[in-house]
Amino acid sequence: MKFSESWLRTLVDPKLTSEELSHLLTMAGLEVEDLAPVAPAFNQVIVAQVLEVVKHPDADRLNVCQVDIGTGTPQQIVCGAPNVAAGLKVPCALPGAELPGDFRIKVAKVRGIESSGMLCSAKELGIAEEASGLLILPADAPVGQSIRQYLELDDNVFEIKLTPNRADCLSLQGIAREVGAITGALTNLPQVSEVAASITDSRPVVLDAPTACPLYYGRVVKNVDAKAPTPEWMKRRLERSGIRSISALVDITNYVMLELGQPLHAFDNTKLEGAVHARMAKPEEKLLLLNEQTIPVEADVLMIADEAKPLAMAGIMGGEESGITLETSELFLESAFFAPKAIAGRARRYGFSSDASHRFERGVDFGGTKRAIERATELILAVCGGQAGPVVEAKADLPARPPVRLRAARAEKVLGVPLGAEKIASIFSGLALSFTREGDDFLVTPPTWRFDMEIEEDLIEEIARLVGYDNIPAHAPRARMAMLRQPEAQRPAYRVRQMLADRGYQEVVNFAFVEEAWEADFAAKTAEADLIRLANPIASQMAVMRSNLFGGLIANLVTNLKRKQSRVRLFEVGRTFHRDAAAQPVAGYRQPWRLGGLAFGGALPEGWGSGGRKVDFYDVKGDIEALFAPAELRFEKLAHPALHPGRAARILLNGEDVGCLGELHPEWVQKYDLPNAPVLFELDFSTLKAAAVPAYAEVSKFPPVIRDLAVVVDQGLALQALLDGLQGQVSPLVRDIQLFDVYVGKGVPENKKSLAFRIVMQDTQRTLQDSEVDAAMQQLVSCLEQAFGAQLRA
Template identity: 35%
Template sequence: MKAPVSWIREYVDLPADVTTDELTRRLTALGLKLEGVESAGAGISGPLVVGRVLTMEPEPQKNGKTINWCTVDVGAANGTGEPQGIVCGAHNFAPGDLVVVILPGGVLPGNFEISARKTYGHLSAGMICSARELGLGDDHDGIIVLPADAGEPGDDAFDVLGLREEVIEFEINPDRAYALSLRGIAREAALAFGAPFRDPADRPVPAPNDAGYPVFVDDPAGCPVFVARTVTGLDPAAPTPDWMARRLQQAGMRPISLAVDVTNYVMLETGRPIHGYDADKLAGPIRVRRAREGERLRTLDGTDRVLSPEDLVVTDDSGIIGLGGVMGGETTEMSDTTTNVLVEAAHWDPVSMFRTGKRHKISSEAGKRNERGVDPVITPAAADRVVELLVTYGGGTADPGVTVVGSPPPQPRITISYDLPARVTGIAIDAATTVANLEAVGCTLDKADSTLTATPPPWRPDLVDPFDLVEEVARIVGYDRVPSVLPREAAGRGLSREQRLRRRVGRTLAGAGCVEVISFPFVGDAAFDALGLPADDPRRHTVRLANPLSSEEPSYTTTLLPGLLKAAARNIGRGATGVSLFETGTVAFPVDRGPAPIYGVDWRPSDDELAKLFDAIPEQPLYLAVVLAGERERAGWWGGGRAAGWSDAVALVRRLGTELGLDVEVSASTRAPWHPGRCAQLAVAGEPIGYAGELHPKVCQAFGLPARSAAVELDLDALMRRARDVVPGPEFSTYPLAKEDVALIVANDVPAADVEAALREGAGPLLESVRLFDVYTGDQVGEGRKSLAFALRFRAPDRTLTEEETAAARDAAVALAAERTGAVQRS
């Protein structure tokens, strides 16, 4: 909302020494967020004066253009008092007219410097200016012709045109619709400085009578008040007064015609949207109702719209003529031939206005105000103000008929204790301050011993409960006075088990060199195709969003890998030699139980209704994904580097299991997007929790990742369910370690993990660790077989082991491995 300072001062007696900075500071403290302060003449400097055209001689040119060689009286502004010779290409003025002249040495917006220069055979010393050249609008068809009483030649044109006028722009929150008007902003300014306020809507209005235009309202809930006034004999050629056009431009609106400009001006002035009909195009009485299925309307923007039964419409005997409170129709639009105007000032249900605007994707200045809630009491005054301006500046006649249908809805009564503002804010606010501040914002109060009952003013539909009133009191007292108090943590509270485990997971992965990222949880078929998922893969069955951010990614993801792989590829593409990224987030799997019911917001759903709501919500488990690509160990003076591989992915999961007190079981598997034969299924106590391994080469290529990149994806909820809250620290023995190495020959398809598990179980309690340190295939072990070399480490907590004890444990381990996997010890 843009508000010229002079327009604010028209309604508030602000102290003369109040600067714009001070005004904006105080209004911001009251809750009107400052966007900026601008001045129309900010880009203009130098001599800009009023001039009187003395002569103009048309001179046709060879290019078919006709220019005017003018002499212009600029008084003493040029230093000589002699008429100024200026070439002008416009033709909308005549000798004797007052115009705006910028003399040599001046600068126009865009840093356009003016100098005396020879053109069309004349020395043109200056420029006669148009509105566009001064940055006052888009009109470039002709120059500005000032009113006859605008001033004398040589007078400063900055003041005449209001170019020194400062305009404040505010960002208005949705709950403060009253501030989308000069009436509202001025009321806040009066509140800020304790200055007298003159309400532009406080005016005598004629009483309703039976001579007005007939109006019927079939839906009083949707349109509680409808006021109609008629102006006849309007001069369609009457221009918009300069002061009005200037204020509209300063407020960010383009002047169009007198009838349209007057309705826009009154809307800005009072906050009440007004609509004007060409009365000669109306057929019969006006009726307000809900649209019927299949009805259509071509609105003023030229769009043919199919209406919904929820839309409020304005009709006459010819059909629908307007989308109530949002936009009028083409058939009754005012034009440059309109002489009779029917003025509509109606109050509309804000919820209906909001839904209609969203449904039809219409964003208008009227709709913006109606959907937020407008003062319903001032409809007769706003209509009367429009009639007054049309009569004054358009030469029209006010018809004596006045139509008023309905009455404003009653305001709620809110009971509040005197000390509630003090208890909520922590500021020492006494009862007298509470009363004074609520009265200052327009509330009517009924006072009792310990409580008061407030009736909010009609322009404040946002005040509905006691805490809204607390906010009003607090913002006047000053938010800067609210003390900063650190809240106390309740005894026995703290992080939940899930929070503690999630932090443990994050610290573990960070300690392993991984960096956490967050990506958008949305996918499309292209991502699943890049992952190589089969057509029947359950992960392709997604929850589709009703209003997706992108039509290419319309679904909630069932896997974290697409976003993580894109992030890894982006970093690799920007020069990273290696990345280790992880992400935790929810995925969604449809439950296919039908759509979730939509309940109102004015009551709490029952337990049965909540159960139906939760029943329709998809399953959303928490997942963890890791991607390792490029260098895992860098090269340096210590030797060559090493690329990340599947073993690093599996090792990360094992390390995570250790930190959570879990034994992670690893077995060979096949699952997209991993490479067949290099994919491991991960499980805890027999329950599968995810997969890890090397990505398929086609997946690496599709995402732009280095070959043999690795990835992990786990069901973190399943992992945390089995995690130990407290993981005991390792026990250390002071006795020496006994070392035994064994090499076992097994078939190629026997997983090393199975051999390791058998060795660990067979070795018994003396085994401290087992580690695979070599894999060999070749002629010495035979075709289709491999040799796995394990380092076994034994230690007893209470004694030094003998060679016999160590050998017995080793032999037992080998024997069990042979029994379970067919292993043969290599000599």
Template identity: 45%
Template sequence: MKFSEKWLREWVNPSISTNDLSEQLSMAGLEVDDVASIAEDFSGVVVGEVVECGQHPDADKLQVTKVNVGENELLDIVCGAPNCRSGLKVAVAKVGAILPGNFKIKKAKLRGQPSFGMLCSFSELGMGEDHSGIIELPSDSPIGEDIRDFLSLNDKAIEIDLTPNRADCLGIKGVAREVGVLNQLDVVEPTIKDVESTTETSRDITLSAPQACPRYLGRVITNVDLSQPSPLWMQEKLRRSGIRSIDAVVDVTNFVLLEMGHPMHAFDNDVLSGSVEVRMATAGERLVLLDESEVELKENTLVIADQEKALAMAGVFGGLASGVTSTTTSIFLESAFFAPDAILGKARQYGLHTDASHRYERGVDPSLQMQAMQRATQLLTDIVGGDVGPVIEAKSDEYLPKPIELTLRASRLKRVLGIDIDGSRVSDILQRLGLTPVYSNDAWTVTVPTYRFDISIEEDLIEEVARVFGYNNIPNIAPTAKLEMCDASEASISGSRFKHLLTDFGYQEAITYSFVDPKKQSLMFPELVGLTLPHPISADMSVMRVSLLPGLLTAMSYNQKRQQANVKLFETGLRFLPDENEKTGVNQRATIAGVLSGNTASEHWSIDTKPLDFFDVKAHVESLLSFMFNSQDIEFRKETHSALHPGQSAAVYKGDLLLGFLGAIHPKLEKPMGLNGRTFAFELDLVNISTRNLPQASKISKFPVNRRDIAVTVKEDVEIGKLLKTIEKIGIDDLIDLNLFDVYQGKGIEPGYKSLALSLSLQNLERTLEDAEIQKSVDIVINSLKQHFSASLRE
């Protein structure tokens, strides 16, 4: 929210500087984002009056004026503004004045006519973009007064960034209340008089959706003159709050919005038909909005309607057909309370965001509607006149928020904050916050005001006291505590162990969004249906990920397009799979995944360039799994995967438990995913690999190890992993190591066959093995290979 510092000080004026005020607001939770001057530096500009205004003899678009600036002589000034006229009070830059941009005003001749100054527009004084004409000052402006003093231009515009729970501070009234509490000052609110009705003209109101709109006020004002401009003081307050002046009706509703934090809307009463109804939209109903865009309303949208059509999206945006125009002579003024749940998300649903929806979806004071109506009526009638009808109110007490009572215990306050705050100070804080405290039995009973939607439990009251008392005033005292060691399972492996290992392999950790492009995800995982977000950030981030790979591959593409040849990325996070058996309807699985592309090493004259391949990523996966399992417990099975190359993909199993998959990204995905060259990937389920078998102490043999090498020939389609697993499962007790050290195809080997050279290491714990025992074990291995793989011993 952006507002003028001087406007705030009209309500409450602490004796502190702008910087101190900003610091105070920030420390109280109303973070100040920016403090800026509301006008650029200039000097020598005063209030003047155009006494004479005539046509320039040699220029059609110029006028020759005589201007009274309170000096002995009138100033001759040539002006080209179309709104210059006799009797107008204007901003005059005299000779010697310095305007923004270090522009100095000097004596000049324009088309032969002398000019001793300049009549200024808002843009020329650095007060906005309006350069359509010169500034028109009020008729009672004092001639000769410095314009900076007259318009209070030595002012600052303060912009605060509010958290969603502080909707009560989305108006000057709320911010002033906070400043008053922080400085123990009373807030002086402007006097708001009830405007008595002068006509019986009114319009009936029906609440067909009382749960969404439990209170709605309407008032008809006829015979208004919208040719009357808003007063300069109002235009300036709006401008300093970042809002452009449009016309009197819009300016007044915007002014009330900024002053009280209460949105309002005005309809052209003459185009309304019958009574006003607050109802839910019907299916297929359409509405043209004030920005001339047309929307098809959904049935969950609350609308303001007459007896024929929808007029506006309640609490969000008005309709074009019922909007106030320059020819409007009768208006219907609306002031309503819409339940936050009824407005929440509706603006985004239609791709909109308005000042009204920003406030209504966070919560507007349900007791403020009549005050806002009277304030707007008072301002409007002062500007555009008119005959005022009675205020018609429709409400449902059943659905209006009820004030709640809470108890703040002094003992609890002291225990949580760690300090003892004087009871009278606590009472003053609660009173100034509008909580009307009653102290009894060492506790305060408070009634939470309707504008504080964020206070619902005792801890909220403790937070309020601490916030206002000042976090900086709470001494930094270490708490007294007894520490106990937390239970930790030695079998559990933290995710950081995996991260450190991958970092050692040259990977960089990435953090990607949990929502991804549905098109890319469906290409990679056509068999999995992701959860669709009801209100996505964008179309290409509209479904929850079923794997970490779509995000990682997008990050890979991003880096490759920026000339990064060798890229290794990994990520740990959740993937989201729809599951009706889960309480929330979604199975969230902790996962670790990685992608890599490029060469095994950076380019160097002493190293041969070798591109990464399947066995590089397999080695990384084996290293990750080595924390938990022995190599013989893990099996890499050749399996196809929708995202991976059919000939270069594998699934990782421990028994029948699937741990994950790895392989090369399918060539058909390289172009859609924006990849450059071959890319490899792996993904493992962290839940299944985060618990290890603890090492068990075992006796070490003091007897020699015996190695025997054998070479067998098998068909070339035999999987070596299965062959080695078969040997391990034979049950040779003395076999302590098994290694494949050579694979050969060529001369001496039949076509379609391959030769495998294996080393068998045997050792006994109790004695030295004899040759006969060793040979028996070797024979068992050879016979098993013959039986299962039709292997033959190569001589």
């Protein structure tokens, strides 16, 4: 929001400098992004009138001018501007003047003719980027007056950055109201009186979509002069607010929008047929807008139309065919309130925005809608002439303004400063908030221009702004501190991350919303019911919530490979998202924390002794076992859509599924253009954080006995099944059984395999005897033969 300081000070004039006012606005929540003068410094430039112009005798492009500077004695000035002519009033820099760019004016001879000053363009005064000739002033400009005073060039332009909740400050009236409340200065808000109808012409208005447009005022104004010039004071205020002057009628609607915050629109009344309707768009309806863009409007777009055709996108932009021109003599003036939800996002959908939509989608003061049409009518009649008809009103249910309760004690507790009920009452009065009191409680009725006051905290924020954030002391926090116990069976999350980093993995952080194709590839989710789709994604390729971490890790790998990284170790800790009707705290969605990892490239960093072996399933399996150690994990065959059918395993801890591990499926290796398959894993993070409580076990002082045992079993028998079958069936002397060899081939029957185990036996009280060892080995062999049909390998 840009505005002229001089304009603001006609409405409220606190005894503050421009810089002090800027700071005060910023600290009150209206951040001043820029404060700049409208013109650079210069002096001794006055309004002058050209009396006579003759050609320079020695230069075709120069003229010798006699100029009245208000002293009674004309001055001779040589001028090369193409638009200089007798009778014009223009800026004149007198001898001794200093112009922008460190340019000093002095009496000089130009091609032999003395020149006492310089006639100036807007560019030479620093108030325009380009100029094709002299700056022509109005005919009533007083000769001899300082140009800075006449054009109000000692003015400043404020540009404030407003948060979306402060739509009431998108007008000079709103800003003046704020400045008055903050500083206590008296406000002189625009006084608007009803314009009496001098003709009976009117046009009926019908609200076909009363929820989207609950209030509409229309008025016919006839016999206007659309070619009338815009007053210089109005044009100046518009330009300093960043709005280009177009024509008097358009300028007046823009001026009222800036002054009161109510966007207006004027239609050429002769182009309208029948009643004006506020309705939703019809199927396949199109509209040629004022920006010369023809758009097909969708069903949720609010339209202004007559009985035959659409006229405008309500609250956004008017149509070209019904717009006013310099030939317009009869207009239909519109002032309406459109519900913010009916306007929000519609302009951006079609790739443009407007000052009107910017205001309507944030909320416009519906209590000032009629006031705005009266103000615009008043200005139109004053500038363009004409006769006004009666104001036609169409009204439905306007937004409710339920009172909000504020407890004075609560405000003091939140802000940490003593206030008192009287101080709060004074603040609310300064903000023009209507309230009643119940002891120290206030029932505040939000005004029609404030859409952001709904709960007690909103009112507390208003008090904080008006008290001044600078005046709220910043106390160091005080609290009773207690050392919290760290459960021995729980390790902190950073420790898990550190363990992975110690094993060569680097942490990544990816978005939780992913491409839909990833869910189809890595989670086999293709049905719409399976996907958790975002209502408003930040990008089209990030439209669904992830159900596993694999997609992001594969994308990270692809990025690294493109940057010539041949060995990649990555992990991520993050939430995944699953539909679950019974889930809490977010009803309908389960959001567990998961740890995902990926390993690709060499098993060891490249070096003279590494051998160049690629990482495989068992390398990563070792990493996972190290994370869970000393707990014992089980690995079972797994079918997973993201993983290789024969090289994937489910990870079990105490019988519970805690994750999965495997090589990437060959189909996805090919699709994502990977040189070979990475190894992926995903684990339940909460289970991973659980740590085993240390338990003392006596260390034997006696030597162990180690024996090897080779048996032949069916080739389809899983090792884990064999080890599970031995649990509790072998001698207590057996401390450990480790597989160290698997053999299939010569000497082993078809469909059989040879498994070689290393058996460790030990006792804590004595050295074992050969007979005990032999008996334990025999018991082990008998168990294998009976339970699995194993045979000792010769």
